[in-house]
């Protein structure tokens with residue numbers, strides 16, 4: 681089981697968290713101006729790197745805050761919180 | 762008038778030399794959301810007799826117990842059925858709210874959770890059966906609290922003086938958790 685570093689509560693069990701996917705995906709400034717393909721790209725397309733990945737987590741069973749963290753997807757090492 | 766039943770009204774308390782488990786029903790509980798740096802937070806702290814704790818996973822005890830739930834969220838638990846707790850907090854926040862653009866959320870959540878006391882020399886060992894946190898007094902001594910999982914149920918756990926714990930659990934999970942505690946306690950009971 682992963683030990684995930686909540687910036688408020690410190691390291692806690694993976695079971696206390698919900699994964700929020702890739703971080704820093706900005707909401708389109710003018711969604712109505714997007715083509716269907718561009719909108720689909722915003723909704724569904726995410727990076728899938730082997731290595732460092734900035735992602736969002738929510739400490740659902742604890743303080744219930746969202747936070748960003750960089751995880752190495754190959755080693756599950758937490759690079760920064 | 763309808764009789765009021767607590768979520769664990771049918772739970773038989775445990776009381777041995779090693780272990781005490783009992784419900785503390787009908788505590789008044791108020792959820793508070795406020796910017797900790799605001800005047801409203803300071804005024805509420807004054808009304809409660811202690812500043813809102815800002816260190817994560819700690820609580821302050823004065824007039825009531827004030828548990829840190831998040832950077833701008835606390836659970837205030839009054840002793841017994843204190844119907845005046847929510848109005849008092851509202852009154853304390855009114856000045857700051859009327860003076861400026863501060864938003865304060867004060868919500869009575871007394872029915873949301875019930876509380877269990879788990880005490881005695883085996884209390885820590887018993888909770889450790891279902892809790893991933895290190896409950897050793899060195900890291901989880903009196904004044905510390907945590908929202909975490911106990912036997913896969915979400916709880917607010919608080920360490921008190923004398924090796925005693927308070928376990929706040931959602932009313933709908935209380936029966937399950939009490940049954941789990943009894944089952945896990947088998948080896949500590951005569």
Ligand SMILES: [Zn+2]
Pocket residue numbers: 686687688689690739742743744745
């Ligand atoms: Zn947390």
